[in-house]
Each structure stands twice: as C-alpha cells, then as structure tokens.
Amino acid sequence: MKPLAQGAEAKIYKENSTIIKERLAKAYRHPELDHSLRQFRTRREAKVLQKLEELRFPAPHLREFSDKRMSIVMDFIPGETLKEVLQQKENDFEHLAKEIGERIGQLHKADIIHSDLTTSNMIQRKESGEVTFIDFGLSFFSEKIEDKAVDLFLLDRALGTTHAEIYPAVFEEVLEGYQEEYADADNVLSRLQLVERRGRNKKK
Ligand SMILES: Nc1ncnc2c1ncn2[C@@H]1O[C@H](COP(=O)(O)OP(=O)(O)O)[C@@H](O)[C@H]1O
Numbered sequence: 776m777k778p779l780a781q782g783a784e785a786k787i788y789k790e791n792s793t794i795i796k797e798r799l800a801k802a803y804r805h806p807e808l809d810h811s812l813r814q815f816r817t818r819r820e821a822k823v824l825q826k827l828e829e830l831r832f833p834a835p836h837l838r839e840f841s842d843k844r845m846s847i848v849m850d851f852i853p854g855e856t857l858k859e860v861l862q863q864k865e866n867d868f869e870h871l872a873k874e875i876g877e878r879i880g881q882l883h884k885a886d887i888i889h890s891d892l893t894t895s896n897m898i899q900r901k902e903s904g905e906v907t908f909i910d911f912g913l914s915f916f917s918e919k920i921e922d923k924a925v926d927l928f929l930l931d932r933a934l935g936t937t938h939a940e941i942y943p944a945v946f947e948e949v950l951e952g953y954q955e956e957y958a959d960a961d962n963v964l965s966r967l968q969l970v971e972r973r974g975r976n977k978k979k
C-alpha cells in the first residue's frame with residue numbers, strides 16, 4: 776500500500792473506501808514517552824470520533840482502532856481539503872468560512888476542543904459539499920472558555936498564513952457562524968481578544 780499522505784504525526788493509507796492512519800515511532804523522542812504519546816493520541820482520536828458520531832457531527836466514521844499497532848481505520852471522505860478549496864479564487868469563501876464557524880460552534884457547545892484547527896484538517900465533501908472535520912488526535916474535552924479561545928486563536932493564525940489573500944475577512948466570517956451557533960460565543964470572543972494581546976506581547 777502506498778501512503779496517501781505523510782503528515783508530521785502519521786502515515787495515511789487509502790484502501791478502497793477506508794483510510795488507515797498509523798502513528799509511527801519518532802526516533803528523536805524517548806522510546807517509552809514516544810510509545811505512550813502515540814497510544815494516547817490513537818485512543819483519543821478514536822474516542823472523539825465515536826463521540827462525534829453520537830452527536831451526528833460531520834467527521835469520519837470510525838471502523839476500528841488498535842493501540843498496539845497505533846492505527847485507526849475510518850471512512851475515506853471524498854473531496855478536497857478546505858486549504859485547497861479556499862486557495863481557488865473563484866470560490867465563495869464567505870459561505871464556507873461561515874460553515875466552518877458553525878461547526879466549531881457545535882464542537883465547543885459539546886465541550887470538544889479540536890486543538891489543530893487548520894484548513895488541512897477540514898474536507899469539503901464531494902457530493903454534498905458539507906464541511907467535514909478530521910485529525911482529532913490532539914483533541915480534548917473541556918468546558919473552559921480559555922481552551923475554546925485558544926482553539927480559535929490557532930485557527931486565526933493558520934488562516935493568516937495559509938489564506939493571506941482572503942484574511943482577515945475569512946476569519947470574520949468564521950466568527951459570524953460561530954456566534955450564530957454557540958450561545959456562549961461572546962464570552963469566548965472576549966477571551967480571544969486577551970489571548971491575541973498575549974500572543975502579540977510574546978512576539979516583542
Ligand atoms: N478520513 C479521511 N478522508 C480523506 N482524507 C483524509 C482522511 N484522513 C486524512 N486524510 C488526508 O490525510 C491528511 C493527513 O491526515 P491527518 O489526520 O490530518 O494527519 P496528520 O496528523 O498527519 O495531519 C489530511 O490532511 C487529508 O488530506
């Protein structure tokens with residue numbers, strides 16, 4: 776099987792309509808730490824995918840996982856990453872960005888923090904056009920406003936670098952959708968301003 780993608784974390788293989796995501800050993804990490812980290816992330820990704828399916832949130836269906844082989848088998852989502860879609864000029868980014876924000880609002884409503892919100896971790900489904908989220912290995916459950924604000928902050932940063940030509944409008948649309956979906960959004964957005972100030976001060 777040839778890998779479909781080789782991320783920082785894992786090797787991704789496609790087999791018919793499934794994706795196999797395997798977390799490989801990292802030579803630079805202490806072997807025991809490396810083992811427990813990969814095991815933790817494999818279990819975490821599987822657990823969050825199960826929870827999302829219960830919530831009927833658009834994410835891949837989990838077929839199986841093994842914390843010995845450090846692998847997850849899930850449905851292949853046909854389509855393009857939002858990174859690709861948003862880099863094509865002819866696309867209506869406002870509509871898509873708003874949908875991204877609504878989906879993040881749903882995650883945060885369920886106290887799920889994604890922790891790696893980039894447009895490479897979102898796929899627009901071919902048939903329905905629906906935005907589907909992937910890559911939940913760093914996700915966790917938290918009620919904290921701070922954790923939700925940091926989640927949005929990382930997306931803000933990622934959009935600024937990956938989609939500079941439609942930034943900041945693209946992030947403003949995300950926040951629009953987020954506020955429509957999530958009743959506690961205003962608290963998170965006030966905290967986001969503090970997080971951004973903190974980020975700026977750190978750079979100096
Ligand atoms: N279920 C899936 N369906 C379609 N493509 C996928 C799926 N899972 C991963 N991919 C593709 O593989 C890439 C890397 O997978 P990801 O889970 O994000 O791993 P990493 O932790 O290495 O970023 C994604 O950006 C996407 O292009």
Ligand SMILES: [Mg+2]
Pocket residue numbers: 782895896910
């Ligand atoms: Mg990824």
